[in-house]
Amino acid sequence: MRSKNILDIHPEVAEALEAGLPVVALESTIITHGMPWPRNNEMAAQVEDLVRAEGAVPATIAVIDGRLKVGLSEAERVALAKASGTMKLSRADLAFALAEGRSGGTTVAATMIAARRAGIAVFATGGIGGVHKGAETSFDISADLDELARTTVIVVSAGPKAILDTEKTLEVLETRGVPVVAYGTDVMPAFWSRQSPHKAPLRLDTPEAIARFQATRATLGIEGGMLIANPVPAEDEISAEEMAGYIAKAQDDARTGGVSGKDVTPFLLSRILELTDGASLATNIALVKNNARLAARIARAIAAG
Ligand code: PSU
């Protein structure tokens, strides 16, 4: 699966993969488009440290000057976090950025493609993209959902972002055969909040059980990813009722401003940050850390398995 000429695998990551040690992939659209400087860089550094503290090697994935990086040096991470005009890369344009020598943050979809190629089984993010509210007219459905259906990587998230239509997102995932596993709860979490109104399709309570489930799928010859929905810690959550008002206002502003395509998610996230006076960003950072911790434990369970 590994192809050294297209991937720039950081030596620390390459050694860990060679030795069968636990590795956790991390995305970079959250750095380039999801959070403002310098919090994005602080978050990325803290998440990497946390993965190390849990006994796994972090591999932040991004495209820098046409090279697909699996694991960044500190200087590369800082430059990416500071840069403006970087692309937001998904399945459609990952290869474009490589062919054209561009730089960009990789979304969940593009990070999964690179992780799979590198031989990394587990990936931590904040929230996946999904079916947007109003998708029945806008057709705005994230490529993350199709990627989950086809690429065998375990994705640890805090549930679909609450700016999405959770019910429709769950329907699409079910149709495409993607297992959605809530961690330690029967209820689907909703990113900034621990609870959505929806029951989780599946529930597991330990990293070992998640590793066993994915191994059993592989034994059956079932390809594709799995979505783990890990609720944000109680002390960091913002209640769904409180978020609903901010989300509706941000969506209104997006509509009025004619925001479309790949700009929708970054616009909504930054507008919600303003409306909540920064509280949504603190919660976003807390939930990414929480997901990185669980991803490291799953990677360890797989490596031990
Ligand atoms: N989660 C966050 N912040 C983000 C994203 C997720 O907390 O910025 C990014 C992810 O990279 C995800 C992308 O893949 O948003 C989805 O974008 P879209 O809806 O355009 O597919």
Ligand code: MN
């Ligand atoms: Mn979209």
